[in-house]
Amino acid sequence: MENTPEKSSPACCCSTGNSSEDICGQEDRRGFLAKAVAVVAGTVALAVPAVVGIVAALNPLRQKSQSGLLLRLTSLDALPEDGTPRKFPIIADRTDAWNRFPNEPIGAVYLRRTGAKSVEAVQTVCPHAGCSVQFTAGSGEEDAGGKFFCPCHAASFDLAGKRLDATSPSPRDLDTLEVEIRNETDVWVKFEDFQTGTAKKVAKA
Amino acid sequence: MNALLRWIDDRSGLGEGLRKCSDRPLPGRACWCRVWPCTLAFTFCVQAITGFVMWMYFSPSAQTAWESVYFLQHEVAGGWLLRAIHHYSAQVTLVLIAIYLVQMIVTRSLRAPREMVFWSVVVMGLLCLGLLLTGDLLAWDQNSFASTKVRVNFLNLLPGVGAGLFKLAAGGPAFGHLTLTRFLALHVGLLSSLFLLMLIVRCMLAYRADKAKVAELTEQGGRIGRFWPNQAVINAVACLLVMVVVLLLACQHGLSGDHAGVALGAPADPSVAFDAARPEWAFLGLYEFSHLFPGTMAIVPIFVIPKLLVLFAFVMPFLARSNVGHRLNLGFTAVLLLGLVVLSLYSVSKDKKDEGFQAALATANGQAERVLELVRSPQGIPVSGALTLLRNDPKTQGPVLFTAHCAACHDFADAEGKGILAEKSSAPNLHGFASREWLTGFLNAEKIATPAYFGNTAFKKGKMAGTVKQWWDDAEADDMVDDIREELATVAVALSAGAELKSQAEADEKDAQLIADGKDLITDLYGCTDCHKFHDNGRLGEAPDLTGYGSREWLMAIVANPAHKRFYGDRNDRMPIYAEFPEEPAKNTLSNQELGLIADWLRGEWYEAP
Numbered sequence: 001m002e003n004t005p006e007k008s009s010p011a012c013c014c015s016t017g018n019s020s021e022d023i024c025g026q027e028d029r030r031g032f033l034a035k036a037v038a039v040v041a042g043t044v045a046l047a048v049p050a051v052v053g054i055v056a057a058l059n060p061l062r063q064k065s066q067s068g069l070l071l072r073l074t075s076l077d078a079l080p081e082d083g084t085p086r087k088f089p090i091i092a093d094r095t096d097a098w099n100r101f102p103n104e105p106i107g108a109v110y111l112r113r114t115g116a117k118s119v120e121a122v123q124t125v126c127p128h129a130g131c132s133v134q135f136t137a138g139s140g141e142e143d144a145g146g147k148f149f150c151p152c153h154a155a156s157f158d159l160a161g162k163r164l165d166a167t168s169p170s171p172r173d174l175d176t177l178e179v180e181i182r183n184e185t186d187v188w189v190k191f192e193d194f195q196t197g198t199a200k201k202v203a204k205a
Numbered sequence: 206m207n208a209l210l211r212w213i214d215d216r217s218g219l220g221e222g223l224r225k226c227s228d229r230p231l232p233g234r235a236c237w238c239r240v241w242p243c244t245l246a247f248t249f250c251v252q253a254i255t256g257f258v259m260w261m262y263f264s265p266s267a268q269t270a271w272e273s274v275y276f277l278q279h280e281v282a283g284g285w286l287l288r289a290i291h292h293y294s295a296q297v298t299l300v301l302i303a304i305y306l307v308q309m310i311v312t313r314s315l316r317a318p319r320e321m322v323f324w325s326v327v328v329m330g331l332l333c334l335g336l337l338l339t340g341d342l343l344a345w346d347q348n349s350f351a352s353t354k355v356r357v358n359f360l361n362l363l364p365g366v367g368a369g370l371f372k373l374a375a376g377g378p379a380f381g382h383l384t385l386t387r388f389l390a391l392h393v394g395l396l397s398s399l400f401l402l403m404l405i406v407r408c409m410l411a412y413r414a415d416k417a418k419v420a421e422l423t424e425q426g427g428r429i430g431r432f433w434p435n436q437a438v439i440n441a442v443a444c445l446l447v448m449v450v451v452l453l454l455a456c457q458h459g460l461s462g463d464h465a466g467v468a469l470g471a472p473a474d475p476s477v478a479f480d481a482a483r484p485e486w487a488f489l490g491l492y493e494f495s496h497l498f499p500g501t502m503a504i505v506p507i508f509v510i511p512k513l514l515v516l517f518a519f520v521m522p523f524l525a526r527s528n529v530g531h532r533l534n535l536g537f538t539a540v541l542l543l544g545l546v547v548l549s550l551y552s553v554s555k556d557k558k559d560e561g562f563q564a565a566l567a568t569a570n571g572q573a574e575r576v577l578e579l580v581r582s583p584q585g586i587p588v589s590g591a592l593t594l595l596r597n598d599p600k601t602q603g604p605v606l607f608t609a610h611c612a613a614c615h616d617f618a619d620a621e622g623k624g625i626l627a628e629k630s631s632a633p634n635l636h637g638f639a640s641r642e643w644l645t646g647f648l649n650a651e652k653i654a655t656p657a658y659f660g661n662t663a664f665k666k667g668k669m670a671g672t673v674k675q676w677w678d679d680a681e682a683d684d685m686v687d688d689i690r691e692e693l694a695t696v697a698v699a700l701s702a703g704a705e706l707k708s709q710a711e712a713d714e715k716d717a718q719l720i721a722d723g724k725d726l727i728t729d730l731y732g733c734t735d736c737h738k739f740h741d742n743g744r745l746g747e748a749p750d751l752t753g754y755g756s757r758e759w760l761m762a763i764v765a766n767p768a769h770k771r772f773y774g775d776r777n778d779r780m781p782i783y784a785e786f787p788e789e790p791a792k793n794t795l796s797n798q799e800l801g802l803i804a805d806w807l808r809g810e811w812y813e814a815p
Contacts, residue, residue: 048452
């Protein structure tokens with residue numbers, strides 16, 4: 001192993017050659033090979049921890065959001081017949097990295113009766129920036145039934161979740177959720193979280 | 206593109222700096238003997254990269270440190286490998302520093318003008334030991350906790366300042382949250398920065414010394430080598446070899462599964478003694494050496510001698526000037542290395558022969574595996590941490606509690622005699638207690654007075670043993686042995702049903718009729734309720750309550766107080782009262798939770814992975 005450095009050093013074609021009678025072509029090739037091996041070996045050696053580190057650091061991309069839970073929230077009688085929305089917390093087991101929290105509130109929905117046997121559900125998360133919308137009871141004639149209002153950037157939505165303002169900061173209407181009435185009275189909702197800030201409603205994966 | 210590079214070069218001087226660094230002449234030819242500084246810089250990069258990502262997953266508190274390491278090890282893709290590379294690369298760093306130091310000593314290259322180069326590497330070695338020590342604790346598993354605690358406790362040996370230093374290191378009077386935050390800060394902040402600083406300092410000192418040497422050699426017409434590419438290629442290949450060694454070590458336990466990478470023991474439990482604690486290999490020699498010094502004399506091997514060693518290391522460059530001094534250096538190094546190796550090997554072989562240690566190790570490994578099962582159960586890790594899972598686990602806590610509190614008298618041995626054996630068996634064998642087999646044996650005239658049941662107790666000649674004998678004698682006289690065997694088996698089934706054992710759940714459901722028949726036999730034909738209470742029949746006060754015999758509640762109650770009138774009353778033989786004061790838990794030997802664990806364990810009631 002002592003040979004390589006002895007023969008190739010000092011390289012004649014480099015600036016400070018002090019043995020100028022070496023054959024330049026051969027030395028050049030040797031020099032190039034050595035440089036290539038040095039760069040490749042060094043890169044491969046460092047790539048190992050780098051790749052493992054990057055794979056581990058990117059692990060959150062593999063984590064799924066807890067969406068798509070089908071939950072019984074209430075019975076029909078609990079919803080006012082005049083269509084006033086009522087807020088229900090979503091209680092479910094929550095996983096936070098290594099910890100599991102049984103039965104914790106993980107979100108909320110507004111439920112509103114739209115008929116004798118029909119119910120509509122909207123997410124409480126504003127599609128604009130993810131703040132919480134609040135139901136405010138109507139005061140004047142125009143919004144007699146009340147509206148949903150987001151205090152962060154003053155977005156307003158009607159009870160069906162439609163934007164009330166043509167220049168609303170929200171890129172889309174409030175997110176509606178699938179509702180199912182079982183056994184005539186049980187209100188089941190498929191709870192989902194959606195990405196905020198997009199014009200399209202995209203469930204979080 | 207070129208223009209951009211030229212601009213960057215021009216404004217930053219980057220190219221010039223690189224050239225200055227890479228084109229530098231070497232004093233002598235390029236050589237494998239020069240790889241150590243570069244490999245050290247390399248392992249530092251490895252530690253910085255892997256350490257940074259581990260840091261992103263680490264949560265330094267007593268309830269989350271182990272849990273977050275578990276998450277990295279078992280849930281994060283590539284996490285186990287990341288941890289293993291970090292772990293083994295640290296060990297390899299220490300070895301590289303040792304080789305480098307020894308080489309400098311042997312080749313006398315620590316002499317002028319390279320004294321400071323040598324010193325900087327000595328300091329790197331000390332920092333590396335500090336990094337190993339602080340990093341080890343962060344996993345917060347049984348071994349890292351116990352062995353680090355011992356090492357930090359040594360601070361108390363220092364007269365006057367010891368107690369204060371301990372508090373400063375631990376972040377308070379005991380190990381806890383603040384120990385972790387401190388050790389993390391020391392590990393990723395201070396010590397690693399100082400290590401990097403030492404790498405740079407060594408580099409600058411060596412550059413200066415090399416330059417002087419090169420000038421000298423040029424004057425004498427000696428050989429001048431080049432860093433780029435001749436030395437660079439050797440260095441790069443050396444780094445690659447180091448990485449290969451680290452990978453081989455990291456993958457020695459396989460590429461997947463629970464044992465891949467570096468072992469993670471069960472979470473640390475400050476309240477429980479951990480008998481399998483051993484320091485990392487780098488400290489093993491010192492550990493064994495310290496055993497030669499009793500009591501407070503431990504200050505000599507732990508503090509005095511290491512300090513002297515370091516001081517000596519700082520004098521070595523000057524000693525190396527003379528031939529005598531050089532020989533002294535060589536002898537000293539040989540003795541030190543040989544001593545450490547011999548002591549370490551001795552320590553390992555001693556442990557191999559030590560049955561107590563091996564048993565403790567087996568328990569520790571069992572707990573490490575069990576905690577994984579519990580963590581993966583539907584319950585998952587509660588906010589109070591994974592330790593709670595282990596503390597509430599009858600499968601692992603049962604034997605511990607039984608051994609501590611019950612096994613002075615009771616055996617817990619299966620048919621082959623394996624299990625927990627009493628120091629002096631003087632009470633019934635509780636293996637399979639209240640099961641059909643156990644009760645069938647109890648109701649057998651030939652067995653009730655054997656040591657497995659009442660043989661070694663005051664009840665050997667008691668009313669129960671007498672009654673059972675009488676039944677069988679009468680049956681034999683009437684030639685009805687087969688009948689009594691069947692009837693008493695039915696009684697056992699009915700009685701055992703009250704225990705609602707998990708292992709018999711199916712049989713109990715199937716044998717509803719048999720159980721009803723057995724209940725009738727208990728109250729009518731065999732007249733058990735003349736002395737015992739059984740549901741609505743009989744009274745308490747003369748013999749133990751048979752209602753729910755062997756159920757969780759029944760077991761907890763009899764262990765709590767066997768002298769209660771529900772059980773043996775004042776006829777209680779020698780069984781201690783473990784929880785006499787239900788209203789004042791502090792006065793009791795066993796807590797309600799411990800009673801429950803013992804009962805659950807006796808009943809075989811615990812979570813099993815599907």
